[in-house]
Amino acid sequence: MPQPAPRIAPLQPPYPPEIQGQFDRIMRGAPPLALFRVMAGHARAWEKFRAGSLLDRGPLSLREREIVIDRTCARTGCEYEWGVHIAAFAEAAQLTDEQVRATVLGDASATCWSAAEQALIAAVDALHERATLGEAEFKALSAHYEDAKILEIIQLCGFYRTVSYLANALALPLEQTAARFPR
Template identity: 55%
Template sequence: MARIAPLTKPYPDEFAQRMAILMRGAEPLALFTTLATNDRAWGKFTGGSLLDKGSPLSMRQREIVIDRVTARCGCEYEWGVHIAGFAAHVGLTAQQVHATVHGAADDPAWPSDEQVLIATVDALLDHKKLDNAQWTALRALVDEVQALEIVQLVAFYHGVSLICGALDLPLESNAARFPAAIGD
């Protein structure tokens, strides 16, 4: 049973219009219908979203960061939504999808530039900051605007992971599931 009852159809007009664009005809995610029960929570959530078309990152960079954050936070809900929705589109291999959950930053599934993205996520989640060497490595890969976007993505999806965990959202039926560790 849901901890907070989600919106049900018929949805409020503004929400329905936004979902028609965002979900492209698919049913809204439980995360969205749950947060939209409270105008303030929904407004804060959508106001902080970084999935707009103005991102200075490539879609692949953005998805690698999101996938790693949500995997490291144990948020199978959001990880699964993003893997199902974007992994093939951005060219993530099966080994890379597995590595978002089980691999280290230096996993050979990743080219060196993407290892920097993974290492940046890991450092921010583990230490809540980047040391000078980590910042230098990130800046060798991306410009200042992109670096800030990466930090904001980590913060936002850490928050999304906390929301999903607190609400104990049921996994979306069409979303991916965490892969088993090799040898399990």
């Protein structure tokens, strides 16, 4: 069954050489995601999106980064971006099936997570619910992460909340190769 089209039409190939080069750098040879194709069709939006500078590795490990991104997308109900990240990175980040499920259905105290990972999830949840970290949440993060990592965690939450807003509001069809939320 074909999925409905996004609310704003994505750029179609052939792409301008500069855009193709940007897609190649981000996607490493895979076809560009619908989200990227929609954004790239609008120069200012694409420039601002890429200027978020959070599409690179940063100071967090791949596992830490993916836990933050997956939980943020799950909390915002963004199956599109959550599914893309699970399909692309869960195995490399060594997330077990139980942990993948817990990013959507678990809470910060789930026993499948280490103490440091529980602090990450609690921080994501606090930022989602209250747009701030309480003293206990910040103290828990500080026990496991240096300041540069804490700043990256907060920025990732905000950036992927924005990504979730975009994917959800644009009604992007789920990528064929992406994972689906556990039920």
